Amino acid sequence: MKASSLASMILSLNAVAMGENKADVVLKNCRLVNVYSREIIPQIHVAIKKDRIAYVGKDASHTVGEKTSVIDLQDKYITPGxxxxxxxxxxxxxxxxxxxxxxxxxxxxxxxxxxxxxxxxxxxxxxxxxxxxxxxxxxxxxxxxxxxxxxxxxxxxxxxxxxxxxxxxxxxxxxxxxxxxxxxxxxxxxxxxxxxxxxxxxxxxxxxxxxxxxxxxxxxxxxxxxxxxxxxxxxxxxxxxxxxxxxxxxxxxxxxxxxxxxxxxxxxxxxxxxxxxxxxxxxxxxxxxxxxxxxxxxxxxxxxxxxxxxxxxxxxxxxxxxxxxxxxxxGAIAPGKLADILVFDDLEKIKPNKVFVGGKLMVAHNSLVMDIPKTVIPKWIKKTVRTGTKFGEKDFVIRSKETTAQALVIRLDTEIITKLDQEDLQVRDGNVVASPDKDVWKVAAIDRTYGTGKKTVAFLRNFGADIGAFGCTQSFHENDMIIIGSNEKDMAFVANSLTKMQGGMVVAKNGNIVSKFSLPLAGLISSLSFEKTLDEYSSIDSKLVESGCKFKNPHLIPMFLPFLALPEIRILYTGVVDVKNRIYLKILNR
The missing domain is CATH 3.20.20.140 (Metal-dependent hydrolases)
Known part of the structure; x- marks a missing residue:
């Protein structure tokens, strides 16, 4: 929001404060929460010229003209935004x-x-x-x-x-x-x-x-x-x-x-x-x-x-x-300041009755009264999920010539914190497979930014949901595509679905989408209204929790798995990383 400069307004504000010019808006009969003097001052009037405050005091009648909008706040509290x-x-x-x-x-x-x-x-x-x-x-x-x-x-x-x-x-x-x-x-x-x-x-x-x-x-x-x-x-x-x-x-x-x-x-x-x-x-x-x-x-x-x-x-x-x-x-309600003012019935609920930004009324009686322009989204920013390939089951295979394999496992202690773990896993037709009995899943990190087709497939413990796969294109702050799966077929299905959607989150089972959250703007942001976005967002967590996921906010898991600023083990499309020792780790002990 463009604001006036104080330098450009001093003559106008000065004249209004002196009564030699008239205010655009006057708020009268306010209880001012003064953040400078640490007091609540009753019966205050505030005069506003354009987007700044010209006068704060007991009587603003000298600032009122024929075109001044006078709003009686009837002893309500006002605070800065x-x-x-x-x-x-x-x-x-x-x-x-x-x-x-x-x-x-x-x-x-x-x-x-x-x-x-x-x-x-x-x-x-x-x-x-x-x-x-x-x-x-x-x-x-x-x-x-x-x-x-x-x-x-x-x-x-x-x-x-x-x-x-x-x-x-x-x-x-x-x-x-x-x-x-x-x-x-x-x-x-x-x-x-x-x-x-x-x-x-x-x-x-x-x-x-x-x-x-x-x-x-x-x-x-x-x-x-x-x-x-x-x-x-x-x-x-x-x-x-x-x-x-x-x-x-x-x-x-x-x-x-x-x-x-x-x-x-x-x-x-x-x-x-x-x-x-x-x-x-x-x-x-x-x-x-x-x-x-x-x-x-x-x-x-x-x-x-x-x-x-x-x-x-x-x-x-x-x-x-x-x-x-x-x-x-x-930061305050005082002369010269931009007129960002909140109006409250009380100071316990802290729910604004009115909201002014730059002297303009934006909210009244808990509803928006100002039209907010819809965001114009350029086409290029809705085409950022570039995986470089169509995925098949073989893309999520981890090869071994043994009948069992000791594998590195990323253990989830919370949705965010991970630890290094190991597990003996079965090998079927040369592929080290996930183990539902041990709550060990496959997890893949895929380059979705540069279109190289590069990826890393490893193992994850403690996800716990009875699904085929869950994937996400948003991850802090590498933004790899992360796929968590109980089987390779559903992992491939989810990866292809996310590419087709150009971003978001998908929960799938047996080749069918159970829940999806579309995030086409850079693979990070929905293009829908807040209410529709909320519905899709909530559906992801609710479906995963209903399916047995051990964590309250499972959508956070793929978002944090590549996050290199937290301990202990992270996965990127370039490999599995020991964050503290700053080394790549082998996925299988061969």
Whole structure:
């Protein structure tokens, strides 16, 4: 959403504040939640000119003219719009559909890290994704993905060149570098990583951090390299260690992790300063958007454990804009600020009755009142699943001349965390087969970006569902096609189905599709409405859980199997990787 500059508005705002010019909108009879003075001030009037606030005080009658729209809020509370300072929205739903749900929740600003669309489509995809968000009636800022490649030795995701990074930083809505989550690349002074960090700092950009597992000298070295935030602390001790070293901490409550329960009670009991704390989601699934919300949920959670509502709202608004250096424009209701204003009946439910963005009414009585333009999707971005071949059963065979084979097995401890395991498996007609009795499955990673036809087939334990195969084209942050199967025939069927669909998730049994979730936009994002996307998304997990999968969110399993930033064993189309020791592993002990 295009905003006016304060410099271009000072004469107009000054004149309205003095009563020498008239406001476009006046909100009267408000209870102002003041995030500067930490108080709720009754009987406040707010005068708005174009998209900025000109006057905040007890009587705005001098700003009212014949054409001024005066809205009596009848003693309701007003707060600044909420902000998510770190979120991935290049997943599941179109930006336009996400914007609708975000506005309804009162989250009027998003700082998006489009790492996956870049890993598939490179700089062309980055530009296109930024373009998709520009006409939306919500503020979406972007960062250059700082996590690619995850590990230069193994990663095959597309990345940006130095020249492309510079061009990206010249885009108005781009504010810096996204999470640099392989912190070892910083502490070992990887030349490419250090060059990117230095370049962004020279351009006055902000750099987001990812310090899971880092402490003491490694954490110091990371911060000293110019990275001043982190969303990875999972408990209070990790939060405090980072605050003591001058970091800003984004307390995460999203679909991948929910950390507030382990952080907030101790923040309150220790009376920790709140000025460098923020809320973030890191990413929210369609189901969780409906069930929980976005930053509004974080604020409700904070209030429920005893935080003062004013403090919770401050963390959910002002603090993030101060971190990003945007406090002159956003984060509070005060003269000169952009008029992003939420209206609440109470400060417990935190459900906005009205939402204004830039002084324009977007939500009234829990419904959108502003048309949101549908995203225009170019044809090229719906043709990114290139497997280079049509698959048959033989493509998923693991050859052995023995009657039994001892195989490396990737064991699932959670949907996300894996461990190294082994199992003796039967060999039939020269093929090492999966074992339903031992809950050992075949798993394949397939190049779906470059069309090389390359793949790796290995074994997976603890999936547990009574299906033929399950496949997905979205995986963090390599975006290989991942197929989990009990038999080779269904694995081939799912791989071919995903290629034909040009992306998504498919559950199949006996050569029939049981459930599918179509993600044709870069193999990552649905082209459907939010409601239809939610139906397809929910169907995948429900079918797998009904079929006996041991995990609550089975769709996450193929998404994380190639993720090189987490322990212990990962699979890519180039091989099975021991992440800690940074080596490829043999699938069979021959």
């Amino acid at each position: 909420f902000v998510d300072p770190h979120i991935h929205i290049d997943q599941y739903v179109l930006p336009s559909e996400f914007a609708k749900k975000s506005l309804l929740s009162g989250t009027t600003t998003l700082f998006a890290d489009p790492i996956d669309i870049v890993s598939v489509c490179g700089y062309k995809g980055f530009k296109e994704f930024v373009k998709m968000t520009q006409s939306l009636p919500i503020r979406i800022y972007h960062v250059i993905p700082g996590g690619l490649p995850v590990d230069r030795k193994f990663s095959h995701a597309r990345t940006l060149t130095k020249n492309e990074e510079n061009k990206g930083l010249d885009i108005e809505s781009v504010v810096g570098l996204g999470e640099v989550f392989s912190w070892t690349k910083v502490t070992t002074r990887d030349p490419h990583t250090i060059a990117s960090i230095s370049n962004v700092l020279k351009n006055n950009g902000i750099i987001n951090g990812h310090t899971a597992g880092a402490s003491d000298k490694k954490l110091n070295a990371y911060i000293a390299s110019g990275i001043f935030s982190c969303h990875e602390p999972i408990d209070y001790d990790q939060v405090l260690e980072r605050l003591r070293l001058g970091m800003w901490v984004m307390m995460r409550e999203g679909s991948i992790r929910r950390d507030l329960d382990k952080i907030l009670p101790n923040v309150l009991s220790h009376k920790t300063y709140l000025d460098r704390l923020m809320f973030c989601t890191d990413g929210v699934s369609p189901k969780d958007i409906v069930e929980y919300g976005l930053i509004d949920h974080c604020i409700r959670k904070a209030i429920s454990v005893g935080m003062d509502p004013i403090d919770a709202i401050t963390i959910g608004s002002k603090n993030s804009f101060e971190y990003y250096g945007m406090s002159k424009d956003l």
